[in-house]
Amino acid sequence: MSASFGKKLERIETPIPGLVVFELPVHGDSRGWFKENWQREKMLALGLEDFGPVQNNISFNDAVGTTRGIHAEPWDKWVSVATGRIFGAWVDLREGPTFGTVFTTEIDPSRAIYVPRGVGNSYQTLEADTAYTYLVNDHWSPDASYSFLNLADETAAVAWPIPLADVEISEKDKAHPRLADVTPIPPKRILVLGASGQLGLALRERFGDASHIEYATRADIDVTAADMSAARRWRDYGLIVNAAAYTAVDTAETAEGREQAWAANASAVAALARVADDHGITLVHVSSDYVFDGTLEGAYPEDAPLRPLGVYGQTKAAGDLAASTAARHYIVRTSWVIGEGGNFVRTMHSLAERGIDPRVVGDQVGRLTFTPDIANAIAHLYESGAPYGVYNVTGAGEVQSWAEIARQVFELTGHDPQRVTPVTTEEYFSSASGPIAPRPRNSHLDLAKIASTGYAPAPAEESLRAYVAGLKG
Template structure:
């Protein structure tokens, strides 16, 4: 088979998820041929989920003789493989944890073809022509500490039909002694880092994702995001996702000089550091935003793409962090409102007041929907595992918006107390005579919800009932 000239650039999927074959245009005449071996813009726009994988190293393997056989090696990085000269028979085996573990794909490659091999898929080849040069781009630098996963070339389960029998070719002793599929330890996913692991959202994320060897939960004491040595605090190329559940949320304290500094450090400086690391290492950054990025003056629900217009310091820091995160190539910004989780929050305050016989005054001119940290955590998992498009996602409870006064009445009623004990007041009246600074609140915190298959929520007042039952209050 000679190199095919004149093909159009196209990409096609294989039975192994993420393993993608490319047909490359090769232009030739009597003098020889030319091709664009990797053209980022054209290839990532070709119609199949071929990632812009940020290669950092280019390697070439030259093979003198027909039948040179190498592999099967699964590496902890993505790999873009093509043939510069000659022809190969390639075999790929999925050695990642998951339902497709052990899946096999084979094909022949000449200079008019290439293949994208995702992290953890075993790669091997056999040369079918002399003087074959096999070239590949990878998105991590080789290190002696690198951990590979291997499979024996003669594995009976994979049952690869090698064009030249393995007993007739030169194979390294290492490749001859690699384990059979039943003895292979699958390659785990890339690491996930969760910051703010002890906060309300961090605890919910931990409950959602569970304890896995590749998931790391970090508190501020364990990982200072404002530290000057953050860039070297981890081997960041080992991470695929950072879930930033850390944030400064004391909206009134943020209006003080001390609070302003703390808010900017936690919500902006730290996020900027994470964004820099994510962008430099091809990491997906998941960031939780807030309705406070808007001033609340809009009539109707806020869409994900509405212009930001924060009122107070807290809102300004969240808007700044949204702008920073949006510059990361792989990012999800989850915009929430009225967050309720495991810990001190508005609902628990109302429960306590009801039980102690205190009749509260609650603002009745701020409108929105509750968002429960369990639902945010479930959405975090959905967007990271199901391949949501990068960008901003509004994540709040569904259903009819209401005021904080309405929520307070619901809490009283659901916990067996008289809802008429709650008195509705204006925001101005509620904060009149406050001892310290008061942050401006958006009057309209309603976020527009789209049915994109990634927002994991339900009617927020029904979710309130379920929350009170789980938290131990009668409902």
């Protein structure tokens, strides 16, 4: 037994992002030894991603010097040895600034290493009868796509303890390419649903047109279909952003609208959550202030009780609960969204320019949220690895009524803001002929939680000023 007893469980970072060494406590006496080779609760407490292993493999090696090639598989691995000792070499083959970075160390029964997808993994046995074991989070498949690096690559320049000329290497491993000829492995795929909507357009701007980004509309993918689980090779995906929703608040109060709202805002989200949970995907779901009744004094925190008033709010609340069943989820709750296409600010701008003096609701308060801010917040949460859960995301600053915002738009366009007349919600809808959904009077969402992750939402008034200036241009 080459492992040392008495180590404390410890996490050790490496130069390769996501590649983490763990020292493991091993307990033994004259009869032998015992260790917890994988203990999910303790590993997560040390910050390891909950990577969801589904298959355990063991490679037994008779002879000292057995050398296995540098392979980067499309899954994450927890590597350790049950008996014996290895020299391990890992090379980052992922796209990005750390491509080609090398890390080496010895692994015995008192040490393990977490190897993220896209990092090339290889080893050389230093003792006879070495049992090399690894947990993986996808089932082995002959159709899986691998990347390889030659063991003798001059750029990586791995300092093998036993020269490669003195060990047996498979013909396949000898034929693997040098680093200059390796195509970097792209990140896991990102799927954005609702790509043609206001937020979808902002997400296109934020995430760009890289080959691993997929934008889909309702016509491209039916998330409520029975074969949803087979619609994609989901293990290739790292993120699903659900920017699709039924948002016709008043029409949702009709029989047909109610059915459509529940299908899009609740049933579809439940289907996405099942896919995300089954395949270790992060799900981002965009929620609404309408899950609250607006009676709270002050700002709504993320954990305020759900009290939706109308059908739209009820379906959004149900969608929040469905999304939360995915282990990796971010529920981004927002309000008063402004982006490309028709919206309140554009309408007020048009009325001001056409000489129309509007009556605008003055007893509902909140903050505008511009779609680039939502898109940036989503990217921040995912890329920073913020704790999963619900986050409020709106513009920053003081709350205002719709009428106050309308007056700002008039003023920013060079018109008299007093042309806007504040009215109550009841007065505004008094002449409506169809069903009218109840609205929360207070849509003020607390931003402390998203701020604690290092994200600072843009002030709503500054965003409004820039947006109106764009309309004038």
